[in-house]
Amino acid sequence: MSSLFSISIFQSALELGCIYALVALALFISFTILNIADLTTDGCFTLGCAVGAMVTLAGHPFLAFFAALISGVLAGFCTAFLQTKLGVESILAGIIVNTGLYTINIAVMGFSSLTNLFGCDTIFSIGKDTIGSGVIGDWYKLLIVGAIVALIAVFLWWFLGTTLGMSIRATGDNADMVKSSSINPTFTITVGLCLANSLTALSGALIAQYQKSADINIGTGMVTIALASLIIGQTLIGNKGSMLRRIVGTILGSVLYRVIVAIALRMSVPAEALKLVSAIIVAVAIAAPYVRKKAALKKREFANYRGQRSQEVKENA
Numbered sequence: 081m082s083s084l085f086s087i088s089i090f091q092s093a094l095e096l097g098c099i100y101a102l103v104a105l106a107l108f109i110s111f112t113i114l115n116i117a118d119l120t121t122d123g124c125f126t127l128g129c130a131v132g133a134m135v136t137l138a139g140h141p142f143l144a145f146f147a148a149l150i151s152g153v154l155a156g157f158c159t160a161f162l163q164t165k166l167g168v169e170s171i172l173a174g175i176i177v178n179t180g181l182y183t184i185n186i187a188v189m190g191f192s193s194l195t196n197l198f199g200c201d202t203i204f205s206i207g208k209d210t211i212g213s214g215v216i217g218d219w220y221k222l223l224i225v226g227a228i229v230a231l232i233a234v235f236l237w238w239f240l241g242t243t244l245g246m247s248i249r250a251t252g253d254n255a256d257m258v259k260s261s262s263i264n265p266t267f268t269i270t271v272g273l274c275l276a277n278s279l280t281a282l283s284g285a286l287i288a289q290y291q292k293s294a295d296i297n298i299g300t301g302m303v304t305i306a307l308a309s310l311i312i313g314q315t316l317i318g319n320k321g322s323m324l325r326r327i328v329g330t331i332l333g334s335v336l337y338r339v340i341v342a343i344a345l346r347m348s349v350p351a352e353a354l355k356l357v358s359a360i361i362v363a364v365a366i367a368a369p370y371v372r373k374k375a376a377l378k379k380r381e382f383a384n385y386r387g388q389r390s391q392e393v394k395e396n397a
Contacts, residue, residue, distance in 0.1 A: 091222060093342040097335030098225040099290060102232060102283035103302055104309035104334040105327065106276040111310065112326075113240070114252040114272045116163075119174030119303060123181030124155045124277045125284040126299035130188040132285025133195045133294035141202050145285050152281025155181060156274035163273075164266040186296050193296040202289035225286065229331060232279065237324045239275075248272045304358045309334035311365035337361065 103125060110118040128148040135144035155177060162173035189195050207224045239245045251258045251268040258265050280302075288294045313333025317325055344357050 089342050089346065090339070091219065093338040094335060095222050095225055095290070097338035098222070098229045098331070099283055099286045100305060100309065100338065101229050101331040101334035102279045102286070103306040104313070104330045105232065105236060106279040106283075107303070107306040107310050108327070108330045109236075109248075109272055109276040109279075111307070112252075112314075113249055114269060114276075116170045116252075116269070116273070117174070118159060118273060118276060119171060120155055120159045120177045120181070120273075120277055121174075121280055121303045121306060122299040122301070123178035123185065124152055124280045124299070125302045126185045126294075126296065127151050127155055127181055127188070128281025128284025129288040129294045129298050130185045130195070130284075130296075131281070133197055133288040134188060134190075136197055136200055136202060136289060137195065139201070141200070141206065141289065144289070145203075145282060148281040148285035149278045152278035153274045155281065156277030157270060159277070160270040160273040164269055182296070189294060189296065195294040197289065197292040197294075200292075202292065204289055221290070225290075228286070232282075233324075233327050233331060236327055240323050244268070244271065301355050301358065304355070304362060305337070306334075308358055308362045308365060309337045311362060312336050315365050315368050 103121065107118075107121065110116050128151060131151045132144040132148040135141075135147045158180075159173050159177045162168040162176060163170050168176065186193065203224060204221055207220045211220050211223065240249060247258065247263050248268045248271060250261075250263070251265045251272070255265045258268070284299065287298070310330055310333060313329035313331070313336075314326075316332060316336070317329025340361060341354065341357065344354070349357060
């Protein structure tokens with residue numbers, strides 16, 4: 081049992097959990113805040129990975145993240161344009177952009193399905209030379225990704241409290257009411273989707289440097305992973321309360337999801353079955369609140385029944 085929770089496994093789960101937390105935060109913006117099912121995530125994650133890898137390969141590891149952010153903004157803008165200007169349903173818009181991104185992604189990678197970054201400087205290799213010694217030791221990767229996620233979380237908390245952020249939140253609650261309040265829902269939806277997809281692309285760029293490679297199929301199933309992380313976080317923390325609480329809950333959900341996946345791998349679950357594991361985790365996380373509610377209702381009904389039976393026994397006595 082101890083081998084399932086070794087320090088190295090826990091450390092790797094924390095690192096990947098923090099990186100994929102950016103995708104969960106992206107889904108938090110689109111799915112929870114804007115109430116839009118954005119299926120651009122898979123292709124946008126690969127786009128960020130491809131752009132980040134190619135810019136890193138050119139010798140600019142830090143510039144790679146800004147390039148990935150811009151590429152994510154463009155992908156989000158395309159999805160928003162289809163929805164708001166051409167009247168395409170959100171799910172179909174995401175599917176269309178996601179499909180088109182496959183060709184764009186493989187073109188960015190020089191029409192190769194795999195790009196290696198071995199021998200290139202990355203933010204992690206630079207971090208290892210700079211801070212990966214002494215007390216920190218092998219934890220330098222976690223420190224780097226943790227700092228990035230913390231900055232993004234603070235930024236989101238601040239942004240969603242601004243006038244524009246409040247308008248985006250109001251658009252997700254009631255778009256018609258927002259329109260009657262002289263707020264342009266087209267603009268707020270566009271900004272929200274651009275922000276969400278920029279975070280997805282940033283996560284892709286991070287994973288490219290973390291794994292020192294970019295694969296054309298790396299984003300497959302990313303929506304399921306992010307949704308699982310988001311729902312686990314909502315189940316743990318709840319979908320109410322302050323915005324900071326909900327953001328932190330989403331990050332914790334991503335970390336916990338990676339811990340569950342790491343344990344599944346240590347239990348000799350085939351890598352091919354991880355998508356099934358993800359689907360089961362999503363189903364369990366979604367069903368958990370309903371099951372708890374029904375269990376509480378049954379418990380009250382049983383308590384009332386016992387009370388009535390006890391009263392009848394006393395009356396008969």
